[in-house]
Amino acid sequence: MRRAIWTLRRLLTLVVAATLVLVVPSAQAHASAPVTNGRIAFVIDGAHGGEIDIIRRDSTGLQRLVHGDGDALYPDWSPDGRRIAFERDDPTGCSVEIVNADGSGIVDLTGQRRGCEQNPSFTPDGRRIVFVAQRCGDCAEAIWSMDLRGGHRRKIRRTPQGSHAINPNLSPDGRLVTFVAERRAGKRALYTVNMNGSNLEQILPFALDVGEVYGWAPDRSHIVFTEYSEYPDGHSPNVVTILPDGSGLNQLTHEAGDLGAGGASYSPDGRWIVFRLQDLSKDRFALWKMHPDGSDRTRITRLRLQPGSIDWGPRPT
Secondary structure (H helix, E strand, O other): OHHHHHHHHHHHHHHHHHHHHHHHHHHHHHOOOOOOEEEEEEEEEEOOEEEEEEEOOOOOOOEEEEOOOOEEEEEEEOOOOOEEEEEEEEOOEEEEEEEEOOOOOOEEOOOOOOOEEEEEEEOOOOOEEEEEEEOOOOOOOEEEEEEOOOOOOEEEEEOOOOEEEEEEEEOOOOOEEEEEEEEOOOOEEEEEEEOOOOOOEEEEOHHHOEEEEEEEOOOOOOEEEEEEEEEOOEEEEEEEEEOOOOOOOEEOOOOOOOEEEEEEEEOOOOOOEEEEEEEOOOOEEEEEEEOOOOOOOEEEEEEOOOOEEEEEEEOOO
């Protein structure tokens, strides 16, 4: 009898211990260090073309990161905040390049490949880059991915017929590629497609005229983008958010005429949206931030020239 009781107690102990082994690591696996907001990257039209600048959120530390002949465009921070991928345009074509956060170590991932490779962005795990490629003027355009050395290339999807793909990005869970499709008439729409190229869906119509730059909320709850509306004096941009299925349109800014707001990007912690505020009648430009509900608008810094392709990166880890 004693042996039977001892055996039962031992079995119960083993069951409890096994349960703890299963539960505790699971909780630890879901725990992660809080994300800290780092510097903001943006493009300025400089003396020799587009130049990439970075600045801290308190308006200090303004630095020219990438410059030179041609245009440096579409900066995208790596998930660890240590590098930026960007597009380089010059008379010979366009290429995808990577630069360290201090401006050193520029690497051309396109190399001698013909045609144009553009609009790069990192995957959420930081191991690959998605981009748009077109090998000749009449060649079919497609969205691709590659590793950080420019190799192991995989075609994701051809661009929808009759449109040009801009700024492919991955959802925070890495499952969906979103991109802006532009028609020859100038109107733009927003699409999603699975990473394997299946299930292409249009989530915002061409009627909304979506801006080239947009961004996912880190928790995947919303997408922020710029909507260009028709006014007597032209197109006036405003910052808008939607749900990932294209519903729940919510306009956060309400500028009109010569005033506009756009180029928005979420902060890495998801608590802020950085955007451009402009007054074209006076050539005044500034970087601002606000909460995702449009409240607590705060100016970060004034700028001499109009900033574009804004991306808020994490503090380096």
